[in-house]
Amino acid sequence: MTEQTGVAKVGAAASAETAVSRRANIRQVLFQAGPLIALVLLMAFLSLATSNFLTVDNLSNVARQTAFVAILAVGQTFVILTGGIDLSVAAVAALSASIAAVLLTAPLVLFGVDIGFLPPVLAIVVGLGIGFVAGAFNGWVIATFKIPDFIATLGTMTIFRGMALLVTDGLPVPSFDSGRQLPETLIWVGGGKLFGLPVSALLALLCGAVAWYILRYTALGRSIYAVGGNREAARASGISIARTKILTYAISGLLAAIGGIILVGRLNSANALMAEGEELRSIASVVIGGTNLFGGEGGVIGSIVGAAIIGVLGNGLNLLDVSPFWQRIAQGVVIVVVVIFDQWRRRSLTRS
């Protein structure tokens, strides 16, 4: 805002035009805060309508449950900002989590050679690395073969689930009868508290903060907005679309892996089919948060708020004793209504 007033002095002649557009600007800011206002209103309503919503226990519980989707949504935001979509996030989370869990609980046998147990940190790093590589593979397929993002990740989603099934043999990890249990630290990360706050939620916020920094202050962030905002302009300005896409999907994969491993800690178990359907919830969070599904505008703060709206809504409906069947309907309605509102908002902004 300060920039605008600084320069506006220069063009007194254009003041009428500027006044018109300043009004549009205020409206723009109001609209951007829309999801946050909705969250606050929703929470206020639930505080009044139920006796146990506004308790430390309940809110911690909501934060823990939301952390996983929020982390996926942060990665999804990067992808959607480039104009893509990543349907494989939940599958990548399951694959990375399965691999990490297997390495944590069973000795590693490579080509018939028993290597023994990996150090826990290394096991988790391998899990994260798998997520990064899986994401990069998505980006590479899309950029090299010029396949629509939707189709490519629809395919890899199934591939990664299949790989997770192979790794775990279709069984939960750790299995009931044999092997080591998961390390305490991981369980603390998934379900424990730090300074009275859920660790998983703090990690989600940390991921969000790093992502916010990348989008705002790095060449990658700019390239992501440019590729999503206008691919041709980005290309003609010397930005490599392929490199931007690959790195973006790799980040989405890495964040999915982080989310998946945290989820393992919370559930104290990994399995190949965990988090099924969560990719759609991550996309819904991004859209509710105000990021344009066609790319080029939006950001991670909105997506985290969007994930929180979905989390709080589910929790609230539970507390209000609404049947799970109706809960699904209610969540679907919220998504559709938000998108209708978003469309209307965009039209009114361009028309001003």
Place this chain on the structure above:
Amino acid sequence: MSDHKILLKLDRIEKRFPGVLALKSISLDVRAGEVQVLLGENGAGKSTLMKILAGEYQATGGTITIGDRTVSTLTPELAAELGIGLVHQELSLVPALSVTENIFLGRMPRGPLGKIDWGKAHAEARRALAALGVTIDPATEVRRLEVAEQQLVEITRVLERGPRILLLDEPTSALSDGERSRLFDVIRRLKQRGHGMIYISHHLSEIPMIADRVTVLRDGIVIDTLPADKADEETVIGMMVGHSLADQFPKVKVERGKPTLSVDRLASGKTLKDISFTLHRGEILGVYGLMGAGQAEIAAALFGLQDLKSGTIEVDGRPVHFRYSSDAIAAGLGLISRDRRQSLVPMQPVGPNLSLSWLSGRSLLSRLDLKRERTESERYVRELRVRPASLAHRLMFFSGGNQQKVILARWMSSGAKILIFDEPTRGIDVGAKAEVFALMSRLVADGASILMISSELNELIGMADRVLVMRHGRLSAELPREQLSQENLLRHAS
């Protein structure tokens, strides 16, 4: 002619877009049995006016009277109902459907059970095409047709709805001479049947062939309406431009320096063959060609956006090979694309649009220089008088001319010394054009070189030191400034 019935009357039509007043006050009328040619430079408001008449845009002021109905805005349905038909400048056909389906889109003839009567549909389509003297198999998919054939299908489609008032937006731009005269025959036939037509054209030579009256638009107002016999080229150009050519083209004499960009026997894409030329420091080198002559591919080929088949490029005497546009940018080239929409990120403000090319060749992990971005944005907004003078506003709220200035600022800020201006004035108003030309003069005076690809003859004559004329993908002539004239350029181009 004047005793003919008035079919359509516009009274003080105004159209405001965010940040731009596209039409200020347009009043004109169209009579039965006349062809009124609508002239004006790019951005004068012709296409906007057509879209208002077709109900695609809503006017923000004024009234439209058709027959005895007076309305303030039209919808596409109402426009069709009142007998207005628009032949689009951009084709609006469905490529994957057949010619017949396109002609009768949404109104296919049906049998008793609601089943489409294909035999009848094709027969009627064939008859409609034959009325235009066109022989195209109506079962062909539209995407398999030549552009000119598609244009004729489009015209057939509009005529099939039986409009009383026909709007033709540059219908001949894709047609050959033969096809054009066939279209003119159709237009004359429609005239005799009492249709009224508004005909937009860039070819002044078409006035004596087809026009009854000529209306000139400039900057969103009607300058005048003349009978065709009074509308000679000189008068009309004067009305279109609004002032003498010297003011419009602030050409500065610059000493020609060393060669900077040398192209030798370059071939690329669908059309370019055997292109050789040398661009010097301080020079504006024009490139002219009729549609499809290959000038549209030059920018892409030189800028690493399109692969070369053969030939070499040298920058400052060193051979270069541009695999990506980032290589071209590193060598000091800058591109102002023919379609502004391909150059800017509309949902972002000036800063990110200005600094977009700074990202070229940099690591994705590097930090942005936001401080420099802000100071340079402020500086260029001030120096180039960008309006609105705002760094917060998204570029989609800027007018075409101001968007173009931001793109220019982008290349000035990244220090490009060889600038490719591909249709630099397309869709911007006359005032902004003069500013763009002044900037071009300033750039070459500061030691840059400019390759100016343009289809506007008077702009090339006004600004270029030399002009390369293209025909069928090759260079057909190189004309020095003294020999630049409309006749000369056109003769070598066709």
